[in-house]
Amino acid sequence: MEFEAFKRQTFRKVCSKMLRCRNCTYGYYLCSLPQALTVFYTVLMNRMMPIN
Secondary structure: HHHHHHHHHHHHHHHHHHHHOOOOHHHHHHHHHHHHHHHHHHHHHHHHHOOO
């Protein structure tokens, strides 16, 4: 859990730096993509190996 929080914090820092640049849309998509992939992967893993 602590690692997850650290990961989120780092992710947010990187995102805020990227969103400060001129091309905000590019930064936004680049930021949201890893998060979306992580969620997708987690859901996929939960379906493949259900936790009993």
